[in-house]
Amino acid sequence: MEERQARTAFAALSQETRLRIVRLLVQAGPDGMAAGAIAEAVEVSPSNVSFHLKDLEHAGMIVPRREARSIIYSADFTGLRDLIAFLMKDCCAGHPEICAPALADARCGPPKAKKKARA
Amino acid sequence: MEERQARTAFAALSQETRLRIVRLLVQAGPDGMAAGAIAEAVEVSPSNVSFHLKDLEHAGMIVPRREARSIIYSADFTGLRDLIAFLMKDCCAGHPEICAPALADARCGPPKAKKKARA
DNA sequence: TCCTCATTTCAATGATTGTTGAATTGTAGG
DNA sequence: CCTACAATTCAACAATCATTGAAATGAGGA
Numbered sequence: 344m345e346e347r348q349a350r351t352a353f354a355a356l357s358q359e360t361r362l363r364i365v366r367l368l369v370q371a372g373p374d375g376m377a378a379g380a381i382a383e384a385v386e387v388s389p390s391n392v393s394f395h396l397k398d399l400e401h402a403g404m405i406v407p408r409r410e411a412r413s414i415i416y417s418a419d420f421t422g423l424r425d426l427i428a429f430l431m432k433d434c435c436a437g438h439p440e441i442c443a444p445a446l447a448d449a450r451c452g453p454p455k456a457k458k459k460a461r462a
Numbered sequence: 463m464e465e466r467q468a469r470t471a472f473a474a475l476s477q478e479t480r481l482r483i484v485r486l487l488v489q490a491g492p493d494g495m496a497a498g499a500i501a502e503a504v505e506v507s508p509s510n511v512s513f514h515l516k517d518l519e520h521a522g523m524i525v526p527r528r529e530a531r532s533i534i535y536s537a538d539f540t541g542l543r544d545l546i547a548f549l550m551k552d553c554c555a556g557h558p559e560i561c562a563p564a565l566a567d568a569r570c571g572p573p574k575a576k577k578k579a580r581a
Numbered sequence: 582t583c584c585t586c587a588t589t590t591c592a593a594t595g596a597t598t599g600t601t602g603a604a605t606t607g608t609a610g611g
Numbered sequence: 612c613c614t615a616c617a618a619t620t621c622a623a624c625a626a627t628c629a630t631t632g633a634a635a636t637g638a639g640g641a
Contacts, residue, residue, distance in 0.1 A: 350476050357473035358599080362465065369552055378618060391600060393619050412608050412617050427549050430542070433488055477629080497588060510630060512589050531587050531638050 344429040348403065352426045355402035360387055361395045365404055368418040375408075375417030463548040467522065471545045474521035479506055480514045484523055487537040494527075494536030 356362050363385050368375060376384070382392035396416055399405045403422035408415050475481050482504045487494060495503070501511035515535055518524045522541035527534050 346481065350478060350481055353472045353481075354476035354598095357469050357476055359469065360599090362469055362472075366552055379616095382618095388601070389618065390602075390620080394599075397619085409608090414618065423549070423552075427546060430546050430549065433485055433542075473628095479629090498586095501588095507631070508588065509590080509632075513629075516589085528638085531585095533588065 344425045349426060349429045352402045352404060352422070355399050355404055358395070358398075360385055360391070361399055364392070364395060364399060364416075365418065365423075368405055368416060369423075371417065373417055375415040377410075377413035377415055379413065381416065463544045468545060468548045471521045471523060471541070474518050474523055477514070477517075479504055479510070480518055483511070483514060483518060483535075484537065484542075487524055487535060488542075490536065492536055494534040496529075496532040496534055498532065500535065 356365065364381055367381065367384055378392060378396060379389065381396070382389050385392065387395075396405065396407070400407060400416075403425070404419055405416045405422075406419045408417075475484065483500055486500065486503055497511060497515060498508065500515070501508050504511065506514075515524065515526070519526060519535075522544070523538055524535045524541075525538045527536075
């Protein structure tokens with residue numbers, strides 16, 4: 344992933360409404376959600392959600408598809424994956440020992456049995 | 463990491479000069495670099511670099527220490543690590559199989575022997 | 582103490598970005 | 612074809628952010 348594209352993605356995720364949309368769509372999974380449903384869920388006007396959806400799409404964080412009268416958006420897992428990879432490459436550049444703990448800490452999937460309070 | 467803090471970090475990394483500073487400091491490692499040296503490296507005015515350094519510090523991406531007349535900044539690997547963890551938690555929420563490839567792809571350390579063109 | 586160097590702070594300006602409501606496009610059903 | 616509905620586009624305005632140069636702070640050396 345290029346630096347410019349990464350910056351665009353970071354900018355997209357830095358805005359409250361947009362980050363909420365992304366998290367919502369990640370939760371929703373591949374099925375995605377219609378623009379209207381997203382607007383309702385995040386409580387912003389249709390035109391505003393449309394504005395942010397376009398931004399997220401441009402940033403490669405979500406992907407749209409038409410379905411009847413609705414437009415369904417879903418998380419672009421490839422884009423998210425690439426962004427994580429970009430960040431890790433930077434962070435780990437020459438210092439793998441420092442970033443290795445991130446992997447353990449991020450532990451994909453549901454928490455199995457936390458050892459202590461460690462939110 | 464809280465969502466609000468993550469947004470601040472994303473915002474910090476979304477700006478060209480700031481992202482360049484972070485990457486520079488990651489490369490520099492724990493020794494870090496003086497503010498003046500950073501300004502020279504990224505080719506912006508001292509006051510401007512100071513503005514961005516403050517922002518990055520606030521975002522938890524870099525950490526300052528005084529050394530004689532200079533102020534030395536270095537990458538905050540803990541902050542970067544936490545941001546990666548935040549992104550992975552989101553991305554992987556319920557979909558570990560989708561994000562797992564990110565780990566292999568980000569491969570900490572120098573590339574060993576790429577199989578093909580896979581930019 | 583006085584002087585110098587490194588960095589930060591400040592105020593002003595220009596540039597981006599987010600929000601709003603009205604008008605528009607595009608899809609489906611009667 | 613006409614109506615209803617989903618979503619987007621547009622123009623305008625408010626708000627936030629980046630850049631600049633001058634002035635201020637703070638640490639060391641003479």
